[in-house]
Amino acid sequence: MDGKKRARFWLGSLREWHWISSAICLIGMLLFAITGITLNHASQISATPVTTSLEARVPEQLIRALEIPEQENAPLPSDLSEWLYEHHDIYAQHKNAEWSEDEVYLSLPRPGGDAWLSIDLTSGDFEYELTERGWISFFNDLHKGRNTGTAWSWFLDAFAVACIIFCITGLLLLKRYANGRPTTWPLVGLGLVLPWVLILLFIH
Numbered sequence: 001m002d003g004k005k006r007a008r009f010w011l012g013s014l015r016e017w018h019w020i021s022s023a024i025c026l027i028g029m030l031l032f033a034i035t036g037i038t039l040n041h042a043s044q045i046s047a048t049p050v051t052t053s054l055e056a057r058v059p060e061q062l063i064r065a066l067e068i069p070e071q072e073n074a075p076l077p078s079d080l081s082e083w084l085y086e087h088h089d090i091y092a093q094h095k096n097a098e099w100s101e102d103e104v105y106l107s108l109p110r111p112g113g114d115a116w117l118s119i120d121l122t123s124g125d126f127e128y129e130l131t132e133r134g135w136i137s138f139f140n141d142l143h144k145g146r147n148t149g150t151a152w153s154w155f156l157d158a159f160a161v162a163c164i165i166f167c168i169t170g171l172l173l174l175k176r177y178a179n180g181r182p183t184t185w186p187l188v189g190l191g192l193v194l195p196w197v198l199i200l201l202f203i204h
Contacts, residue, residue: 011176018169024162035143038136047134049113054088058124066121068099076106090117090128109147112138 038045062080073096075081084090090108097106102122108115113132120126142148145156171188178184 014169014172014176017165018173021162021166021169025159025166028159029163031139032143035139039140039143042140045136047137049131049133052130052132054128054130056088056126056128058119058126059083060124063121063124068101068121072099073097074099076104084117088128090115092117111141111146111148 058080062083065079066077075094076084076092076097078093081093084092092106092108095106095108097104097117102120104119104121106117106119108117112134113130115128115130117128118126142152145153174184174188
């Protein structure tokens, strides 16, 4: 392969990596850009939390079958977790609860809201409270990775890698065509210098 063919091959590969990474990142970058604005103006965006409360009783056979774990923090038994989900749409699996002799308390934070569950181990009575702060809060928490779980954390890592590929291939394409566009490097330099100027002058 001669020099010209090699150059065309690498340029074609560069363009392909750039458009593939841009396609993968497109929706995610829009989401993160929009939520960047909403997070920056969080104090100016009003939201009215909606709280839902529930009081009910766990079946007696499930309470009798409970064994208080030796550790203070341990998940609920699977049969109890399944009952809560099937009858009250409360997802409590794989989440550590705080156990005492007469009560088990489970904190259930989530994106855009919060919840908690308390079960009386003597009577079986339980209380559940869910607070939802709206869609803006939900997407803001997705942006921050707050209470989103392992799968979303993996997605954020993969998305960040795709963004890095998008930026690096874009930079190499800029280098390839910079000779015909004299404003290329001044604009790149502005993007590098401006944040540092703002940090040094206005952030204390």
